[in-house]
Amino acid sequence: MHETSIVRRLIAMVADQADRSGEGRVSVVRVEVGALSGVEPMLVQLAYDQLVPGSRLDGSRLEMELVPLRARCENCGVFEVPQFRFACPKCSHPKTVVVSGEEFRLVSFDQVSDVVTMPGEVQK
Amino acid sequence: MTDENRNAPRVKTVRVDRDVNAAPRERAAELRQEWTRRGTLVINVLSSPGAGKTSLLEATARHWQGRHTMQVLVGDLETDRDAQRLAPWAPSVQLTTGGACHLALPLVEQGLRELPDEECEFLFIENVGNLVCPASHDLGEHLRVLLLSTTEGDDKPGKYPKAFRTSQMLVISKTDLLPYVPFSVEAACADARLIQPGLECVAVCARTGDGVADWCEALVRRRGQMLAEGAADAARP
Numbered sequence: 001m002h003e004t005s006i007v008r009r010l011i012a013m014v015a016d017q018a019d020r021s022g023e024g025r026v027s028v029v030r031v032e033v034g035a036l037s038g039v040e041p042m043l044v045q046l047a048y049d050q051l052v053p054g055s056r057l058d059g060s061r062l063e064m065e066l067v068p069l070r071a072r073c074e075n076c077g078v079f080e081v082p083q084f085r086f087a088c089p090k091c092s093h094p095k096t097v098v099v100s101g102e103e104f105r106l107v108s109f110d111q112v113s114d115v116v117t118m119p120g121e122v123q124k
Numbered sequence: 125m126t127d128e129n130r131n132a133p134r135v136k137t138v139r140v141d142r143d144v145n146a147a148p149r150e151r152a153a154e155l156r157q158e159w160t161r162r163g164t165l166v167i168n169v170l171s172s173p174g175a176g177k178t179s180l181l182e183a184t185a186r187h188w189q190g191r192h193t194m195q196v197l198v199g200d201l202e203t204d205r206d207a208q209r210l211a212p213w214a215p216s217v218q219l220t221t222g223g224a225c226h227l228a229l230p231l232v233e234q235g236l237r238e239l240p241d242e243e244c245e246f247l248f249i250e251n252v253g254n255l256v257c258p259a260s261h262d263l264g265e266h267l268r269v270l271l272l273s274t275t276e277g278d279d280k281p282g283k284y285p286k287a288f289r290t291s292q293m294l295v296i297s298k299t300d301l302l303p304y305v306p307f308s309v310e311a312a313c314a315d316a317r318l319i320q321p322g323l324e325c326v327a328v329c330a331r332t333g334d335g336v337a338d339w340c341e342a343l344v345r346r347r348g349q350m351l352a353e354g355a356a357d358a359a360r361p
Contacts, residue, residue, distance in 0.1 A: 002226055002257040010144045021138050031144070038260030038286050084285035085318045094321035108139045 003039050006104065007047035014109050015056035024113040026060045034101035035069040036084070060109075069101030148229050148262070155229075155264030159247070160354035165347040166247045168263050170287055171271035173253030176297040178206045179330035180271060180339070181248055185213030187333075187340050194246040197235040199227040201252065215240050226257035229264070245347060255280075259287040266350050267343075270316075273298040274305050278312035281319055288319045293342065296327040299334055 010031065018026050029048075033041050041064050048062045069081040073088035073096045081101070087094045143149070159166045169177050181196055188194060196216040198206040207218035217238045219231050232249060239247075249265060251258040270291040272280055275298060281288045288294070294316050296309050313325040326342055328335035 002224075002260060005224075005228065006144060006260075009147075013140070013142070013144065017138055017140055021136075024134075024136075027135065036286055036289065038257075084282070084289070086289075086321060087318065094317075096321075104144045106140045106142055106144055108137050108141070110135050110137050113134045113136075 003043040004047045004051070006039055007044055007051055010104075010106060011048075011051055011055055011057055013106055018056060018109065018111055021111060022113065024111040026057045026109050027112045028061050028063055028110040029057065030063045030065070030107040030109065032065045032067050032103055032105045032107055034067040034103045035081075036098070036101050037067075037104040039104050041066065065107075067100050067103060069098070071096040071098050145260070151229055152262035152264040155233075156266060159264065159266065160350060160357075162244075163347075163351060163354075164244050164247050165267065165343065165350050166249065166263075166265040167267045167269055167343065168249045168251060168258075168265035169269050169271060170251050170255065170258050170291065171253060171273070171297075172255050172276060175253070175271045175273040175276065176330055177250045177253070177271055178209055180295065180297060180328065180336075181210060181250060182213055183328075183330040183333060183336045184248075184340060184343075185210070187336050189213070192246065192340075192344070193242075193244050194248060195239050195244045196248045196250060197227075197232060197239070198250040199231075199252045206250065215242075215244075221252060225252060225254050226261055227251050227263060228261055232263050246343060255284040255287045259284070259290050267292055267346055269293045269295055271295045271297050272312060274301050274307040274309075278307045278309075279315065281312065281316035285319050288316050288323070291320060291323065293324045293326065293346075295339060296325065297330065299327050299329040300332050 014026060014029055033039060045062060052058060052060060070078055071081050071086055072078045073093050075093055076088050076090040078099060079089055082089060086096050088096055171177050185194060194214045196210050196214055197219055198216060199219040199221060200206060201221055201223055204218035207216040210216040217235045219227060219235045249263055268291040270287055272294060294313060296312060309327050316323050326335060326339045328339050
């Protein structure tokens with residue numbers, strides 16, 4: 001299971017960006033997981049739940065969007081790859097190019113500032 | 125402003141849009157460029173445990189003795205048995221992952237520092253025996269070779285799509301056992317090519333030496349291509 005080391009990298013990436021953008025805690029982390037990303041969503045979630053407590057991302061939630069594997073055939077256009085069979089299902093052309101489904105991408109995260117306003121202060 | 129939202133937390137969304145594996149991939153690309161410049165073809169060898177990676181590398185070194193230079197980084201969870209086996213034939217460094225299921229770049233770079241700094245045409249990285257996790261890690265190789273032994277079954281390619289999809293060459297090993305096992309070289313190659321259409325397939329037996337010359341020739345040809353592409357890249361303004 002290599003998800004642990006990859007999720008550790010994800011957490012470090014978010015922590016680094018969060019530090020640069022302020023002090024607020026991170027509430028939600030959004031990732032895209034491709035069908036051929038090489039990571040298993042269930043194991044990613046498990047690793048996240050184990051690694052997050054006590055880290056910069058403590059208390060945050062992981063939102064995963066699964067990205068189907070799609071390839072482009074130069075004759076027929078984009079198709080969803082069935083069962084990892086990459087030849088074009090329409091014209092059987094063997095050489096197709098993957099356009100999505102190989103990514104494990106950090107899309108965005110939410111950062112929360114618990115604002116305490118002093119009496120009389122105008123908040124923007 | 126009402127009191128109600130005065131103390132409400134403010135939420136901002138920070139967009140990142142970067143692949144989690146982008147940094148190691150960029151480092152791997154740098155290493156690959158460096159190897160191309162030095163004229164060393166780097167080959168990442170993947171297989172399940174016991175498919176015969178070390179035996180194939182021993183046979184390769186024997187075949188090339190005195191004609192081509194090679195070095196080996198060999199990964200395992202524990203022991204330096206494989207490096208000891210290879211040491212009489214080629215400079216070899218054992219990488220022990222201490223339980224990790226694949227080789228990652230930092231360990232490979234540490235191993236590279238331990239190899240002798242001498243001319244080397246071929247650098248083999250023998251990965252940990254595993255067809256799952258190593259598939260996701262670019263180690264800066266030019267060529268990823270997947271070794272599948274005849275005792276494992278010819279239906280394996282479809283079961284491990286990522287490993288086959290990311291390889292450029294399939295080596296069927298232990299062909300001396302073909303009379304005794306229900307394995308079709310053609311079926312295995314055909315199944316693998318559904319996943320990776322351009323896959324080059326070679327059948328070898330490291331024990332008898334059958335097919336070893338073909339495998340070695342394929343590597344020499346690949347190195348020639350790498351050198352030509354490197355020279356073309358260097359000539360570009």
